[in-house]
Amino acid sequence: MTRVHVGGDAPYDVVIGTGVLGQLPALVGEARTVAVVHPEGLPEIARPVCGALAEAGYDVHAFPVPDGEAGKDVAVLAGLWSGFARLGMTRTDVVVGVGGGATTDLAGFAAATWLRGVKAVLVPTTLLAMVDAAIGGKTAIDIPEGKNLVGAFHPPAGVLCDLTTLVTMPREDYVSGLAEVIKAGFIADRRILELIEEDPEAAGRPDGPHTLELIERAVAVKARVVSEDLKESGLREILNYGHTLGHAIEKVEEYRFRHGDAVAIGMVYAAELARLVGRLGDADVERHRAILTAVGLPTSYLPDVWPALRDAMRVDKKARGARLRFVVLDGVAAPGRLEDPDEDLLVRAYERVTH
Ligand SMILES: NC(=O)c1ccc[n+]([C@@H]2O[C@H](COP(=O)([O-])OP(=O)(O)OC[C@H]3O[C@@H](n4cnc5c(N)ncnc54)[C@H](O)[C@@H]3O)[C@@H](O)[C@H]2O)c1
Numbered sequence: 001m002t003r004v005h006v007g008g009d010a011p012y013d014v015v016i017g018t019g020v021l022g023q024l025p026a027l028v029g030e031a032r033t034v035a036v037v038h039p040e041g042l043p044e045i046a047r048p049v050c051g052a053l054a055e056a057g058y059d060v061h062a063f064p065v066p067d068g069e070a071g072k073d074v075a076v077l078a079g080l081w082s083g084f085a086r087l088g089m090t091r092t093d094v095v096v097g098v099g100g101g102a103t104t105d106l107a108g109f110a111a112a113t114w115l116r117g118v119k120a121v122l123v124p125t126t127l128l129a130m131v132d133a134a135i136g137g138k139t140a141i142d143i144p145e146g147k148n149l150v151g152a153f154h155p156p157a158g159v160l161c162d163l164t165t166l167v168t169m170p171r172e173d174y175v176s177g178l179a180e181v182i183k184a185g186f187i188a189d190r191r192i193l194e195l196i197e198e199d200p201e202a203a204g205r206p207d208g209p210h211t212l213e214l215i216e217r218a219v220a221v222k223a224r225v226v227s228e229d230l231k232e233s234g235l236r237e238i239l240n241y242g243h244t245l246g247h248a249i250e251k252v253e254e255y256r257f258r259h260g261d262a263v264a265i266g267m268v269y270a271a272e273l274a275r276l277v278g279r280l281g282d283a284d285v286e287r288h289r290a291i292l293t294a295v296g297l298p299t300s301y302l303p304d305v306w307p308a309l310r311d312a313m314r315v316d317k318k319a320r321g322a323r324l325r326f327v328v329l330d331g332v333a334a335p336g337r338l339e340d341p342d343e344d345l346l347v348r349a350y351e352r353v354t355h
């Protein structure tokens, strides 16, 4: 079992291993009622969580929500608030989010907003949620105008990653999570890239020989960054590598496109932008395409939708006023920023991701 510490004003640990649910009662602490938010299609992943809590004597209530991105919706959130009200949940009660990143984002936001903030404990069950979404306190829902536009910073009291849950993941969702692992490699840890390049097929399986190390390394990158800059005043932006175009794709696709797949395309776009301004060499740009393709992630998107994507990028949260702000690389593990590139450059970079 590995424990990665997340520092800052509200410190907590990310626990990675098997049998980690035994630690749930200690994290929940003094509560009377615990609301367990989970994807409605996956009652089996909520069962052991509810069981561990009931055995510890809590009054446990399961809140099934729509699977995946459909759950990050204001009506679903309002349903949770009403449910919490019916239960009489007080400030000492706790929300436990179990599931993929969409569910932990929603559960975290429900905890952040109920009575202006109650404790959240997260039990991520996808690769993506373990290495990224459940850590760092970004919680959110989507609105038609854009991805994650409504949310709060609300760090969890603890994150429990039970690796056995990964075995039931559909391959496409697991591989989508690898995009955030690869992101962590490009922005901060070149060993991640090497491990995946050694055997990309194995990297796409939860029983691969390096799964634990890849998860530990990606968690360490995220934990290091959010410990230093919880509210994204600077450093944390690097975790958004690939997300400016990625979130625009998700919006254009009405949130029916896997997050990691969109981020993969977004990273290639950011790499092409960096190449066009002379900051990233050809080999590093092609390394993006090679590693993403090798694990089965997309690296290109539709040619005809540029105007809609450009429009969607206006609401990127890194933008300052009318000025777009991209995370780009000056090399592997050397992230920088590119502010307000010329429109012509934006278009030329996009042309390079349409074939
Ligand atoms: N808060 C953050 O810092 C942060 C970081 C990265 C991503 N995100 C968000 O995370 C979301 C993507 O997360 P995701 O890739 O986990 O997607 P997801 O939550 O949509 O999960 C993917 C699918 O897998 C199912 N699933 C979950 N656990 C499973 C299991 N153990 N076995 C089988 N199926 C399982 C889910 O129900 C869903 O249908 C996006 O909304 C993204 O914006 C947030």
Ligand SMILES: O=C(O)C(=O)C[C@@H](O)[C@H](O)[C@H](O)COP(=O)(O)O
Binding pocket: 132, 136, 138, 140, 147, 148, 180, 232, 236, 237, 239, 240, 241, 243, 317
């Ligand atoms: O934790 C962060 O900070 C990130 O940017 C991680 C991203 O992988 C994640 O998708 C995040 O939700 C995006 O944040 P947003 O502020 O662009 O909505």
Ligand SMILES: [Zn+2]
Binding pocket: 132, 180, 243, 259, 263
């Ligand atoms: Zn992401």
